[in-house]
Amino acid sequence: MRWIAEVHVSLRSGIADPEGQTIGSGLRALGYDSVAEVRSGKLLRIVFDAESSDAAQAAVADMCRRLLANPVMETATWELRADEQQDAEPANP
Amino acid sequence: MRWIAEVHVSLRSGIADPEGQTIGSGLRALGYDSVAEVRSGKLLRIVFDAESSDAAQAAVADMCRRLLANPVMETATWELRADEQQDAEPANP
Numbered sequence: 001m002r003w004i005a006e007v008h009v010s011l012r013s014g015i016a017d018p019e020g021q022t023i024g025s026g027l028r029a030l031g032y033d034s035v036a037e038v039r040s041g042k043l044l045r046i047v048f049d050a051e052s053s054d055a056a057q058a059a060v061a062d063m064c065r066r067l068l069a070n071p072v073m074e075t076a077t078w079e080l081r082a083d084e085q086q087d088a089e090p091a092n093p
Numbered sequence: 094m095r096w097i098a099e100v101h102v103s104l105r106s107g108i109a110d111p112e113g114q115t116i117g118s119g120l121r122a123l124g125y126d127s128v129a130e131v132r133s134g135k136l137l138r139i140v141f142d143a144e145s146s147d148a149a150q151a152a153v154a155d156m157c158r159r160l161l162a163n164p165v166m167e168t169a170t171w172e173l174r175a176d177e178q179q180d181a182e183p184a185n186p
Binding site: 002008009010020023026027030034035036037038041044046047048050059063067 | 095101102103113116117119120123125127128129130131132133134135136137138139140141142143152156159160161
């Protein structure tokens with residue numbers, strides 16, 4: 001069964017975020033004076049196969065821990081959904 | 094009124110994504126053989142003030158168009174929510 005995980009990797013609060021600060025300065029320079037803060041992060045869309053929803057959840061948690069996020073500086077959250085297109089049976093097999 | 098916009102900036106399909114490909118190779122090298130594709134993008138959390146929900150939506154759309162996303166290569170989507178903490182009245186003013 002095919003799954004799509006949308007993983008959000010964000011810097012922990014308190015960790016300096018020069019990219020976010022630069023984007024914030026850019027927005028204010030364009031006239032958006034009301035911008036108080038910008039924090040930047042990464043968005044990863046992972047397409048993979050797993051037997052069950054539980055197995056898919058466990059796989060994503062493991063991927064985040066082992067490669068996708070640095071737990072000292074970052075936190076990872078994700079949303080998991082089945083890839084409907086891949087599961088659909090062909091109409092005329 | 095204070096708003097939080099979570100902006101997702103993703104590469105359009107068909108645009109090469111070396112970062113996503115590298116992360117995919119890394120995951121497969123770690124043993125996640127079932128990973129079919131990884132696409133990378135940016136996640137921006139913008140805290141700003143606006144008079145109303147409509148004004149906030151318009152401001153974010155404008156920010157995406159003018160600075161946050163390159164419309165030739167990227168698409169931007171966002172979720173907007175009111176910042177409850179900032180709206181709360183102090184218990185003892």
